[in-house]
Amino acid sequence: MVKAHPTDFDPASLDRAELFSFFKEKLKDVYRAPGRIAIDQYGLIVVGGQALSLWAREYLLDEMTGKEIQFSTSDDLDFIGRNHTAADYCGEVLDIAFRKATDYEVTPNLAVAEIAWDNDTKLVVDILESIAGVSTEEIYSHLESVTIDNVTIAVIDPISCLKSRLYNLYAPWCQDPERERIRTNLAIRASRYYLLDVLEQEGYPGVRSQLKRLYRLAVSRLGKRAYCEYGVDVLQAFPRSEDGASAPEEYFRLELPRLYREVSERRARLAKHHERFGITVKYQPLN
Template identity: 30%
Template sequence: MVSDSTQLDPFSTLAEAHKLLSQLPQELADRIVLIGGQALLLWAEYYLIDQATGLQYELLASDDLDFMGRRPEVIDCAHAWHAEHRLPSPDDNAPQSGIVVLNNSGLFHTIDFLTSVYGIDDHEVYKYSDLMVFGENQIKVLSPPLCLKSRIANLSGLHYAEPLQQREVVRITAAIEATKLYLIDICNSGQKRPLSKAVKYLMRYVLLSRAGVAISAAYDLDLSAAFPLSVIRSIHPPIVDEYLSRWLEAYHTRVARRPT
């Protein structure tokens, strides 16, 4: 978590995360996954979402730096960062594997390591995360579809107060746009199999999930905007004509039937 301030600079938090991740040996970097708000902010900056949508990055700024990792990763990262670590006792029943306490003047004072990502199965995190470069390291980062699923799960299941609900709506909107641009990237690569996998995952486990339908109705969100249909059709018409058209109709029907 960063030090208290009235306004976070999202680019400063990204720069600080980049600095810390660049310091890890690759063997250790391979064992962690960047999750949470910084993962979404990273994709927003990567795709220049502010220019595409007018969305202000400040609305995505996060005062947390979170990783998925277990106790050995907490201890080893603390050593690499010349920091202290704290581990929960077996009786704590805490979601954290531990906390790294940084002994520096940077933005982040503590870094959380979680055993899992709320709302996402562990195997999905490892299977669908993407590698991004930090210095000479490659680090797994929640992909835009996983960011979208995570934000939906948070809004649906964590019982936020009103201000935090609106923050999550903004983050879901950003994740929708990032996912659309991510799918366009896959289309531009000309690879049909990764495209098919991403589309099927999004429809089965995000849009048509109970949480996806519920938050779409409750907050007037259109998750189908994540699909660049004309671009997908230009690369692989059957995905749109045989699957997406039917799935999206089912999604809109379920949302319309859901009480708001």
């Protein structure tokens, strides 16, 4: 199986601002080629923690705490790609050698490489076939971009990022639930600012499908568990009147209150189930 991280890797030793700046330059190298080659020919999209880093810096930089900045900065660089040729392209533009997964390896990795940073520190670059929690079809359907120094970077949209972070909170490989809780809450806040942007640019029709995605996530088992067990509230991603959102009056007067009631009722049922079986409920749903 392709190794995810060097065994002696110590993320706490990395300076977060310098680390993000380093990855930012690498992202520009990948997407600088003319004609959208990276996305159109190789399907390369930034996913994982680096996607959260991009959206956090797009929308939350002025309001993040030191701990949030630390946890929002990823220690590796993850892409999804269409096939092994994506690794060939990345290897060429980043000047690194990828090891490609064989047909006999059970792994989401198409390829993995190490890249030197800060003396002898090695960081990981992954090319993935898919990511947990979000279908590849959904990722490509809702593809977004951010601009770094006039270079357009293809990245999963904030709601896909939120779905991925929520899955990671409960994933078997999660070793630090507090870190993932903070990251999930950052994705929620970034999603709300993103939807406010879309509302301003495209109006309410532009966000209807996104609001449906959020609703489905809020009433999913993971969405309900995250609220009852960690206080992670997907409903906070919905634009509100106090945000200055330019949505129809019916949205604030009828649709949003109805949605809050439905989600709260489902959370309450899960909370009762937890209590019946002796599972701690840290956050009670509102009546």
